[in-house]
Amino acid sequence: MHSARRLTVAVVFLLSLHHANSQAPEAEPHLVVLRAAKMLDVRAQKIVPNAVVIVEGDKIKQVGSGIAVPAGAKVIDLGNATLLPGLVDVHTHLLQNYDFALGGDDNNMVLTVAQMSPAERALLGAKMGREDLEAGITTVRDVGNSGVNGDVALRDAINHGWVSGPRIVASTRALSAAGGQFGHLQHDAQALVAQEYVEIATVDDARRAVQHAMYDGADCIKVIVNTGPRVVSLDEMKAIVEEAHHVHKKVAAHAIGNDATRIAAEAGVDSIEHAYIVPDEVLKMMAVKKIFLVPTDYPEELYASFIPATATAEERKEMETGMKQFAAGNRDRLKRAVAAGVPIAAGSDEYYQMGKRTRGQSSTLIYESYRDSGMAPWQIIQAATVNGAELVGWPDQIGAIEAGKYADIVATAGDPLQDVTELEKVKFVMKGGKVVRDDFGSGKPGHDNR
Numbered sequence: 001m002h003s004a005r006r007l008t009v010a011v012v013f014l015l016s017l018h019h020a021n022s023q024a025p026e027a028e029p030h031l032v033v034l035r036a037a038k039m040l041d042v043r044a045q046k047i048v049p050n051a052v053v054i055v056e057g058d059k060i061k062q063v064g065s066g067i068a069v070p071a072g073a074k075v076i077d078l079g080n081a082t083l084l085p086g087l088v089d090v091h092t093h094l095l096q097n098y099d100f101a102l103g104g105d106d107n108n109m110v111l112t113v114a115q116m117s118p119a120e121r122a123l124l125g126a127k128m129g130r131e132d133l134e135a136g137i138t139t140v141r142d143v144g145n146s147g148v149n150g151d152v153a154l155r156d157a158i159n160h161g162w163v164s165g166p167r168i169v170a171s172t173r174a175l176s177a178a179g180g181q182f183g184h185l186q187h188d189a190q191a192l193v194a195q196e197y198v199e200i201a202t203v204d205d206a207r208r209a210v211q212h213a214m215y216d217g218a219d220c221i222k223v224i225v226n227t228g229p230r231v232v233s234l235d236e237m238k239a240i241v242e243e244a245h246h247v248h249k250k251v252a253a254h255a256i257g258n259d260a261t262r263i264a265a266e267a268g269v270d271s272i273e274h275a276y277i278v279p280d281e282v283l284k285m286m287a288v289k290k291i292f293l294v295p296t297d298y299p300e301e302l303y304a305s306f307i308p309a310t311a312t313a314e315e316r317k318e319m320e321t322g323m324k325q326f327a328a329g330n331r332d333r334l335k336r337a338v339a340a341g342v343p344i345a346a347g348s349d350e351y352y353q354m355g356k357r358t359r360g361q362s363s364t365l366i367y368e369s370y371r372d373s374g375m376a377p378w379q380i381i382q383a384a385t386v387n388g389a390e391l392v393g394w395p396d397q398i399g400a401i402e403a404g405k406y407a408d409i410v411a412t413a414g415d416p417l418q419d420v421t422e423l424e425k426v427k428f429v430m431k432g433g434k435v436v437r438d439d440f441g442s443g444k445p446g447h448d449n450r
């Protein structure tokens with residue numbers, strides 16, 4: 001009785017093993033196929049008609065025009081849509097969302113750093129990251145203003161699948177001269193600076209700061225080369241670049257003006273952020289050394305919305321004039337940069353709440369400013385995809401719809417080559433083979449999008 005029962009248990013166990021083996025999901029990987037009328041081959045600047053993208057797990061297996069759909073694959077037919085790679089924003093601050101009503105950067109920075117813990121900021125970053133992803137931004141390089149390593153926590157949470165967000169290249173705290181980017185602080189309040197920046201005063205400080213960033217989990221280094229009259233020296237910059245490149249990490253340099261941009265370019269950083277003021281000779285150096293310009297520009301009309309409601313008519317007029325000049329200056333320097341052959345990577349530098357827009361909706365407005373500066377649609381799309389991928393150090397993994405890369409793919413209803421604002425209203429988002437957004441409803445049975 002006893003042994004017969006044992007035998008029964010053993011047989012049932014073996015049968016269940018057999019059953020499990022015959023159903024093993026590893027034996028037949030699940031394939032998803034995206035179909036659309038057009039796909040942008042962003043590297044070759046070519047339109048691929050009748051596009052078929054075969055996705056296996058989180059990667060792209062095969063891409064082509066009218067290639068055969070494997071039997072048993074799940075087909076997502078996007079009809080007349082245009083497929084393009086997921087967007088890359090190389091300059092984000094996901095753990096920061098300032099309020100215009102508080103009166104500019106200085107007030108906002110003090111309140112954010114003094115009142116919000118890195119944990120609270122990471123949760124804010126989770127919201128901002130989700131909003132970016134839903135807008136089609138599948139990878140960001142987050143360049144500081146994250147408290148102490150909040151960006152690393154958010155990156156890891158997204159990678160673990162705890163929250164939905166873009167792939168994050170994290171910088172940890174930005175390196176800077178005294179005071180970081182804070183406005184004037186009383187002596188006893190200056191302890192706030194270390195919550196947001198690592199201050200550099202010597203070459204040794206610079207080396208130690210990079211090494212410590214690596215220990216903290218940084219994927220790249222961000223340096224504030226200048227803030228007002230406070231400047232990181234050329235020797236310190238060279239030490240930062242040497243230490244970072246030694247461990248194959250890239251350096252993003254916030255630099256504005258003739259001296260700071262020259263220091264950054266001479267030191268051999270990988271990208272210069274903003275560079276609202278930059279001389280032609282520095283642009284030439286950037287082109288030769290293949291240093292990216294990250295033009296964190298917004299369309300002229302948008303700057304007017306930055307004017308606080310409390311401004312008098314006279315103040316408003318003065319600010320409007322200043323913003324017009326600022327926008328015109330930005331367009332001029334982007335034109336000069338493109339003409340000089342400087343590689344461009346798209347970066348939003350978005351960190352304010354812009355009305356009711358989500359973070360993703362406001363971050364994608366930069367493409368309009370690039371258009372207004374004379375960049376061609378293909379150039380803008382490359383800046384937001386392949387160029388971004390190269391700058392963040394993942395050229396083989398993201399930035400193009402190619403076999404072997406992550407299946408980070410977005411789709412627009414209209415043609416972004418005709419109208420770049422299509423990139424502001426992406427209708428379909430896939431990250432790592434998972435559908436994040438599908439306004440077409442294409443995955444639903446019986447749906448016909450054609």
Ligand SMILES: [Zn+2]
Nearest residue numbers: 091093143349
């Ligand atoms: Zn920034």
